[in-house]
Amino acid sequence: MRKNNHEEDMLRSLTKKQTKQVKAPEKTKEASLQAFTRGLGENHNAREKEKRRTRWKHGIFGGLATVVAAGVGAILILHTTLTDGQTDFQSTEYNQDNHDNDIVEDAAVITDEPWNSESLTPDDLPQLGKDDRVLRHILNHEMINYNVHQFEYFNIRNDHYSVRLPRNWSVREDYDDGVYRSEFKGSGTDKMTFTFLPEDRFDEVDVEVQQILNNWDYTAGSTINIGEVKSFVSSLPGKEYISNSNQFDINEVELYAFVNEENGRLYELFIFDFFGQPIILTAESQIEEKNDDRLSWVALSEMSITKNRPVYGSEGELHPEIMRPESKDTILAHFTGQYEVVEMSLMEFPEWHLSSYLPSNTEVEEIQGEHFNFYRFSDPEISENSYYVFGKLDDSFDLDNAREIFHSSFGIDLDFKENLGGSDPYIFSYAGSTGSSHEEFIDGYFRIVERFGEYYFTHKHADRVDYNSGEFTKRLDFFMDNLEKH
Amino acid sequence: MTDYELIEDILAGDQQAVRLLHERYVDRVFHYIYNQTSSHHDTEELLQDVFFKAACQLERFEGKSSFKTWLFKIARNAVIDFYRKQNKARRTVSTESAALETLGGRDESAEHTALRKLHMENVVDSIDQLPDQYRTVLHLRFIEDFSLKETAEIMGKSVLAIKAMQRRARTALSESISMEVTSYEEK
Structure with missing residues (x-):
């Protein structure tokens, strides 16, 4: 039996024993049930009050709708400005209806107020939720100009991994205190960085992520469903020639995107674990430079390993x-x-x-x-x-x-x-x-x-x-x- | 009957469904809170608070996560709020080492049994000494069998942060166990 499994089994056994011992006394359960019932009653009353209010709130909703419409208009104007002269930008419309249900309830996340970048911490990321302003910039784009023959494999992290990117990209590698960084530069100001932390230093991921968040200047952020990445990559022409049948579990990748709507900068942050190796992938690009759009998604999905190594x-x-x-x-x-x-x-x-x-x-x-x-x-x-x-x-x-x-x-x-x-x-x-x-x-x-x-x-x-x-x-x-x- | 079906029935006014759903989770939530507070009194108070809040928000539960994950998230927030308001230091719960005795195999030698017991007691001591967040991770992962993702959701952290905590807890346990075994064998 493996060591980790052994310890987990032992912990599980121990804690299960505890579970049997600590049960709520009957009186406590009864009080809890009463609280539960009372809460349902409150909820019911609140619903009834809400129904009564509906009639006179119509006017307020009407006003809100106007404000929302104005907001969308502002986004569309900005969008048009950024993509002036690039009509194919509109070719793949982002279908808001499909994503409405995914938008988090927390209104604070969807506020139009610019964020204070310095205030965002790694702990905040799971609560980011989905922000239409960001999703539109990413998902509205047409496919990148993906030609298998214009891509090549780049070996990184001391030749332990390889990623596929366009031939005209260049890479510079850096190593310091156990951390490998592979910085890719593409056309224009596009760049992508892989940070490989040592396998026993998962707890440093948050420190790295905090530094990244501090360095970025953005006005909105959103989580991206990793299913979008999978769907996008599998639709690329020639993808059938690229073998990724033994891909690491891409479902475990955390993906966040940020945009600066003033200067059109797009930032992406991927946090994942490649068979025990903590890896952070960041990508920066200009929203209007569509040809290199979502290259980070391709790089992630086609990342491979080039040297035998243990699963840490x-x-x-x-x-x-x-x-x-x-x-x-x-x-x-x-x-x-x-x-x-x-x-x-x-x-x-x-x-x-x-x-x-x-x-x-x-x-x-x-x-x-x-x-x-x-x-x-x-x-x-x-x-x-x-x-x-x-x-x-x-x-x-x-x-x-x-x-x-x-x-x-x-x-x-x-x-x-x-x-x-x-x-x-x-x-x-x-x-x-x-x-x-x-x-x-x-x-x-x-x-x-x-x-x-x-x-x-x-x-x-x-x-x-x-x-x-x-x-x-x-x-x-x-x-x-x-x-x-x- | 699934949790979702029970919730539908509850919202339709079925009192039996209220009892069933409550009964399904009351002991688990109680144990979780008790593990965090070590006070029966505080646990009773918080337990009522959790179920009251859950009931108030039940209509807004959309099933994006499991009901259990959703409920534990409310419980965790309730505990945090409680300590924030009370400005209390959190205490740890000691596991009854007697519960460990049955973990040893029946056929093993007395020496082996003693060694195993020593291991188990040491593990329990180590768990008790871990920071609150680590113990919470262990509780959610190993008692409640939440996945890494669910645990991350409940605790409002990233999956990797949870992994890191779990790893640190495991490392502390491993070191503690090996130290104890070494000192035992040297005796």
């Missing part, structure tokens, strides 16, 4: 002797931009004083060979006939005849030779026929490696019928990267 906080209890976590969820990155989250378990090789990590459902077979001993790893759910191997060479192993020994021991046809290992003399690749009979196709490689002063080898074997599409390569790479002597 998923580490299980420490092995008492080896002092490594017994388990940990790991994100395995794939060169296509896809990634998968795999639960890894600690695997110990006591005879070699080594340990590393394998997916928890790996089938392990220990085999004694003539010139080496090895462990064969497989997972029938991925592939029935493919496997990967880690072994140790004996002193009797003849390095000069390595290929022949391996081929003979593993039953590989010696005709299957193909040097795919480049200049490395200790990689012995083989490939079967690529002709008409795919059933005969097999491929794989052996690699001799020196670790901790001794010789080991790895081997990956795959066949066409049951091809594993590279999953085993990722697993073997992760295994070797995490190999430790103890």
Whole structure:
């Protein structure tokens, strides 16, 4: 069981026990019920009074309606000014009817009074609610000019993540006290910044957000439903070519937008957790520059991971002797931009004083060979006939005849030779026929490696019928990267 | 019958629905408030206040969140207002360690049982010593089983802020537990 789950279960057990103990006495319940009933009565009376007032309040409502209409008119005038000469701005009308129900009841939020930016704190954000003034600026825009071929991947945060943005954008990276910042600059004054906080410093998110809020000069703010982002991104042309099937849970992203209606500046703030890594994404743009509109939404939705790493906080209890976590969820990155989250378990090789990590459902077979001993790893759910191997060479192993020994021991046809290992003399690749009979196709490689002063080898074997599409390569790479002597 | 159906019936004047909905949450809200105040007297007063306010606003409940989340938000605000008005320092509730004894497995050794009990007592002590906000998070998350989002909504904080609090609480507990185990094993 993972450490965090263990503690949560323990807390849950404890607190549930408390729940059974602390119950309201009957007299207290009765008094509470009376208060509840009394409140309903008050509510009923208030409704009746309201009905009686309705008649003479018509006049007041009429006056209010005029004020509201004047307000909308003011917005439309400003809107027209900002978008002068850009008629397509109106092409996708924001349908206010669809959003009326989402507008929060708190009238103070929807006030026309300019905000005092300095007074807004991170704690205020969840109560922002939806503000039509902001939503109109964002949702009324037509789609960005999204052309897959004009976008490229930018690796950021020391090459741990990648995001897709237009080729003409540039990035500058900064690192200070554990915090990575990747500042993108686009055309005009558009910019976007990713701030990566260390995984154990969630409590600093509010400090960062406060600084951001202090630096922005806005007159209105609103929450944005993350469903809007998903809907928008999935409608982009060519989106079907971009794989995000293993996307992090975008539903957990907090998204807020702010506008300065005087200078047409749009600010966006995204706060989220990428598998245990707190990340803040901010974007600034001019409302009238539609071509780069909502690029931040694209960047967010196509953000990917480029290096294997653990899911922070998923580490299980420490092995008492080896002092490594017994388990940990790991994100395995794939060169296509896809990634998968795999639960890894600690695997110990006591005879070699080594340990590393394998997916928890790996089938392990220990085999004694003539010139080496090895462990064969497989997972029938991925592939029935493919496997990967880690072994140790004996002193009797003849390095000069390595290929022949391996081929003979593993039953590989010696005709299957193909040097795919480049200049490395200790990689012995083989490939079967690529002709008409795919059933005969097999491929794989052996690699001799020196670790901790001794010789080991790895081997990956795959066949066409049951091809594993590279999953085993990722697993073997992760295994070797995490190999430790103890 | 769902909460929403009960609310509809209540607004239509069904007195039985009033009792049912009240009964469904009265103990939970009582426990939550008691956990915050540690005073039966204050809890009784606040409990009535919460249900009175909920009833007054029931017609405006639109179902954007669950009724439970909505009710706990009222409860939390009531507690905050109460302390603000009274200018009282908040107190903590000590959990009865006797309640922990049953948590140990039946088949474990006496030493293991003692160690486990020590763990549990330590966890309880650690919970009691946490700042109010952390204890509130733990209560909402682990007693009431609210999700992170719901807890954030009730407490008026961001999801990440709740995560941070939960993480800090967990870290404090972990450190406390490991320290206690170490000192026990060294004895």
